[in-house]
Amino acid sequence: xxxxxxxxxxxxxxxxxxxxxxxxxxxxxxxxxxxxxxxxxxxxxxxxxxxxxxxxxxxxxxxxxxxxxxxxxxxxxxxxxxxxxxxxxxxxxxxxxxxxxxxxxxxxxxxxxxxxxxxxxxxxxxxxxxxxxxxxxxxxxxxxxxxxxxxxxxxxxxxxxxxxxxxxxxxxxxxxxxxxxxxxxxxxxxxxxxxxxxxxxxxxxxxxxxxxxxxxxxxxxxxxxxxxxxxxxxxxxxxxxxxxxxxxxxxxxxxxxxxxxxxxxxxxxxxxxxxxxxxxxxxxxxxxxxxxxxxxxxxxxxxxxxxxxxxxxxxxxxxxxxxxxxxxxxx
Amino acid sequence: xxxxxxxxxxxxxxxxxxxxxxxxxxxxxxxxxxxxxxxxxxxxxxxxxxxxxxxxxxxxxxxxxxxxxxxxxxxxxxxxxxxxxxxxxxxxxxxxxxxxxxxxxxxxxxxxxxxxxxxxxxxxxxxxxxxxxxxxxxxxxxxxxxxxxxxxxxxxxxxxxxxxxxxxxxxxxxxxxxxxxxxxxxxxxxxxxxxxxxxxxxxxxxxxxxxxxxxxxxxxxxxxxxxxxxxxxxxxxxxxxxxxxxxxxxxxxxxxxxxxxxxxxxxx
Numbered sequence: 001x002x003x004x005x006x007x008x009x010x011x012x013x014x015x016x017x018x019x020x021x022x023x024x025x026x027x028x029x030x031x032x033x034x035x036x037x038x039x040x041x042x043x044x045x046x047x048x049x050x051x052x053x054x055x056x057x058x059x060x061x062x063x064x065x066x067x068x069x070x071x072x073x074x075x076x077x078x079x080x081x082x083x084x085x086x087x088x089x090x091x092x093x094x095x096x097x098x099x100x101x102x103x104x105x106x107x108x109x110x111x112x113x114x115x116x117x118x119x120x121x122x123x124x125x126x127x128x129x130x131x132x133x134x135x136x137x138x139x140x141x142x143x144x145x146x147x148x149x150x151x152x153x154x155x156x157x158x159x160x161x162x163x164x165x166x167x168x169x170x171x172x173x174x175x176x177x178x179x180x181x182x183x184x185x186x187x188x189x190x191x192x193x194x195x196x197x198x199x200x201x202x203x204x205x206x207x208x209x210x211x212x213x214x215x216x217x218x219x220x221x222x223x224x225x226x227x228x229x230x231x232x233x234x235x236x237x238x239x240x241x242x243x244x245x246x247x248x249x250x251x252x253x254x255x256x257x258x259x260x261x262x263x264x265x266x267x268x269x270x271x272x273x274x275x276x277x278x279x280x281x282x283x284x285x286x287x288x289x290x291x292x293x294x295x296x297x298x299x300x301x302x303x304x305x306x307x308x309x310x311x312x313x314x315x316x317x318x319x320x321x322x323x324x325x326x327x328x329x330x331x
Numbered sequence: 332x333x334x335x336x337x338x339x340x341x342x343x344x345x346x347x348x349x350x351x352x353x354x355x356x357x358x359x360x361x362x363x364x365x366x367x368x369x370x371x372x373x374x375x376x377x378x379x380x381x382x383x384x385x386x387x388x389x390x391x392x393x394x395x396x397x398x399x400x401x402x403x404x405x406x407x408x409x410x411x412x413x414x415x416x417x418x419x420x421x422x423x424x425x426x427x428x429x430x431x432x433x434x435x436x437x438x439x440x441x442x443x444x445x446x447x448x449x450x451x452x453x454x455x456x457x458x459x460x461x462x463x464x465x466x467x468x469x470x471x472x473x474x475x476x477x478x479x480x481x482x483x484x485x486x487x488x489x490x491x492x493x494x495x496x497x498x499x500x501x502x503x504x505x506x507x508x509x510x511x512x513x514x515x516x517x518x519x520x521x522x523x524x525x526x527x528x529x530x531x532x533x534x535x536x537x538x539x540x541x542x543x544x545x546x547x548x549x550x551x552x553x554x555x556x557x558x559x560x561x562x563x564x565x566x567x568x569x570x571x572x573x574x575x576x577x578x579x580x581x582x583x584x585x586x587x588x589x590x591x592x593x594x595x596x597x598x599x
Contacts, residue, residue, distance in 0.1 A: 013597065014597075068429075071433060072432070072433075072595075073429050073432055073433070074595055074596070075592075075595045075596040089595055092432065093437070096432075096433050096434060096435050099433075101433050103426075103430075106426055106427065106430065108430045108433070110345055110349070112348075112349030113345060117345075121341060121345065124337070124338055124341055125338060125434050125435065125436055126434075126435060
């Protein structure tokens with residue numbers, strides 16, 4: 001059962017042309033020329049209940065425009081959006097009752113109020129029954145380790161604390177669907193990990209569907225089995241992260257420590273990139289040879305003390321996809 | 332509806348409490364809004380005393396206009412502060428307006444609950460004091476109709492300025508920054524009606540009769556309350572048009588909702 005259905009979704013913005021110089025200023029005043037920017041250009045996808053999907057793309061690719069349409073903040077230029085059985089921009093008040101949204105860059109909490117009072121206020125805004133509120137509050141505050149700063153005003157929180165409070169705030173009313181926009185931006189490694197663990201928990205234990213946009217590939221690797229990649233307003237990829245990695249990931253590496261020095265250590269199917277002081281590094285491609293075949297070949301010829309396989313990092317794969325336009329041909 | 336009202340009350344009390352947190356700042360700001368009015372009216376009073384009035388209006392009579400306008404505008408500025416165009420423009424620019432749209436509550440109530448400038452109590456207190464002085468000094472002949480009509484006039488003024496704030500806030504959807512023209516309309520008209528309309532040239536009087544019809548909200552009602560001779564020359568219904576301003580407020584709200592729809596279709 002799909003919770004999000006998007007068909008031929010489009011969003012165009014009119015951007016007025018600005019001419020430079022004195023004559024240009026005059027032209028700006030007298031004529032209104034527009035260029036049409038296609039922020040989102042005919043995208044289709046569905047997301048099933050309970051999925052946790054990563055939505056990726058470089059800055060200005062159309063990510064936030066999509067999220068704004070999915071949350072009802074923007075009216076599409078064309079196409080169809082149905083989320084949770086409703087058209088977001090048409091039934092705003094009813095629709096937002098059942099969703100949660102966290103925008104990492106800004107807070108939904110009241111700046112001068114202690115965290116707990118902000119949460120209490122949200123209880124009234126969403127009309128959460130008192131029992132349910134207490135239960136959720138108890139669970140979230142202990143999982144997110146929020147007890148120590150519940151009575152601190154939001155303005156005095158650290159970024160990590162504020163983010164945890166915001167995530168908690170977005171879930172108190174038991175939303176079916178949660179939009180997370182850069183929930184780990186600017187956080188240290190420990191804080192990031194804590195948030196990831198929590199996100200995974202509410203997805204698996206509570207079945208909350210989550211759409212996550214992020215620039216942090218570790219978030220994606222840890223959390224999302226499915227990713228969607230958007231660039232220049234077009235959906236370039238929708239599928240498993242691993243498939244993407246298999247197709248576009250760079251070369252894998254095998255590092256071998258030999259038990260004794262050998263003058264010659266080349267092996268067919270792999271390229272020797274580095275050999276020094278008993279340690280050799282080979283690059284090889286998944287399609288050409290598997291790691292076990294390669295290790296087998298090496299161990300028949302040489303005595304090996306230790307070895308390790310290094311997978312190409314997803315960060316690099318995604319960077320290459322954006323920069324080299326690897327997916328543009330086959331969307 | 333009930334839920335919205337209760338929530339508005341909660342949001343308002345949040346605003347009040349956060350302002351009270353900085354007690355010294357709050358007291359100083361409250362005093363300063365009062366001092367501004369005091370200095371302004373004080374200098375007017377000095378001049379009028381020296382010249383014995385203006386165009387046949389005594390100081391006490393001018394105080395009636397002045398107190399009425401300052402009190403109504405003060406209340407409006409406190410309660411409609413969320414719609415104050417520069418403040419609201421900031422919400423749009425910083426994306427905090429989006430946060431309000433993500434909540435399942437009437438958006439107008441949320442904007443009104445997003446700001447509540449309690450420090451305006453200083454201005455209000457002084458406005459009330461000036462008005463009380465005017466009522467005292469003018470020896471108004473109170474009739475039941477006058478007594479009943481006074482709160483209506485005050486409330487209409489309050490709503491009128493609120494409507495102007497809403498229009499100004501809506502315009503920031505297009506301009507993002509608040510525009511100076513709006514300040515001329517809001518602060519300009521509140522300043523203009525502090526004084527009898529007879530002191531202004533014709534075109535200003537026409538502007539505030541036909542374009543921004545604030546003349547019906549303060550000047551004409553004042554003629555009626557004070558039994559001024561100008562009343563004879565005015566159309567007999569002129570002092571009683573003030574409740575009609577309610578229609579103006581409805582138009583402002585229509586414009587506001589139109590602005591939100593257009594904001595949703597264009598973003599910023």
